[in-house]
Amino acid sequence: MSDCSEHEHPPHASSGIGIARRNAFDVVAFEQAVSDLLGACGIAPDVDHMGRTPQRVRELWQKRLLGGYDLDPASALGEGFADHRGDMVIVRGIAVHGVCPHHLVPFRGLAHVAYLPGGRLHGFGRIARLVDAIGHRFTYQEWMTRDIAEALMVHGKARGAACVVEAEQLCLLLGEDRRGDERVITQSFTGEFESSDQRRNEFLRTIGSVRRND
Numbered sequence: 001m002s003d004c005s006e007h008e009h010p011p012h013a014s015s016g017i018g019i020a021r022r023n024a025f026d027v028v029a030f031e032q033a034v035s036d037l038l039g040a041c042g043i044a045p046d047v048d049h050m051g052r053t054p055q056r057v058r059e060l061w062q063k064r065l066l067g068g069y070d071l072d073p074a075s076a077l078g079e080g081f082a083d084h085r086g087d088m089v090i091v092r093g094i095a096v097h098g099v100c101p102h103h104l105v106p107f108r109g110l111a112h113v114a115y116l117p118g119g120r121l122h123g124f125g126r127i128a129r130l131v132d133a134i135g136h137r138f139t140y141q142e143w144m145t146r147d148i149a150e151a152l153m154v155h156g157k158a159r160g161a162a163c164v165v166e167a168e169q170l171c172l173l174l175g176e177d178r179r180g181d182e183r184v185i186t187q188s189f190t191g192e193f194e195s196s197d198q199r200r201n202e203f204l205r206t207i208g209s210v211r212r213n214d
Contacts, residue, residue: 017147018139019101021069030058065099065106068136073147074155076133080122086159088199089121090114092207094128096135098144100171107141109167109183112207113148115158116192116199122156130155141167145186153190160192162203 034054035045045054090112097108111131115122134147145165152161166185173182193199 017073017134018068018098018137018143021137025062025066025069027058027062030061031055034058064136065097066137068133071129071133071136073130073133073151076126076129077122077151077155078126080120080126080156082119083117083121084119085121086117088114088116088203090203090206091124091127094131096131096144096165096167098135098137098139098141100169101138101140103171105170105174107167107169107171107184109141109165111135111145111148112164112166113152114162114193114203115152115156116160118157118159120157127152141165141169141184142186146188149188149190149193158191160194160196160199161190162193162200163188164204164207 031054034057038045038050038053043050045051091114092110092112094111094113095108096111097106099106113127113131130151131148134151135144139147145163148163148165149161152158164185164187166183168182169184172184189200193203
């Protein structure tokens with residue numbers, strides 16, 4: 001589980017992605033909060049090397065760490081195009097990150113995503129953008145993994161979808177007596193991947209054999 005020692009997650013609302021954002025990102029308030037944080041740490045925010053720190057931190061969080069809030073998963077994936085082929089499509093090694101809601105530190109890793117087309121094919125870059133839209137938020141790795149698979153079913157009209165995420169959880173790596181090489185692996189299977197052992201095993205064998213040959 002993704003939150004080190006306090007992993008008591010509230011139920012995941014199926015209608016939402018990650019932790020909901022009620023209001024728009026407040027640039028002024030965020031930069032002031034970073035200045036206040038520096039002050040609380042005993043650091044003057046206007047000292048050498050840190051004069052633009054509040055701005056830099058705000059840009060990183062607004063544009064990257066939380067950029068998924070400004071991306072709609074359905075729009076990110078797009079409608080694709082009609083095609084009769086139904087063979088499995090796998091996109092391996094998509095860089096992904098999210099922000100732990102408990103400690104406000106990021107986790108990062110790779111997502112391996114597969115879907116069984118249900119009459120439509122989707123661009124590989126579009127699938128990666130879908131992962132960004134879902135992952136770049138306050139979320140848990142477990143939620144992200146499931147949300148990616150479900151989005152391919154709902155928005156991609158897939159017959160089945162699978163997602164495996166392998167990530168470094170910074171809140172875990174910063175814990176006491178950690179070796180520093182812990183990884184968390186989460187899996188989600190929907191549609192035919194959930195009902196068919198053969199489909200699920202084919203996907204896992206494929207990403208496993210490719211990883212071993214790297």
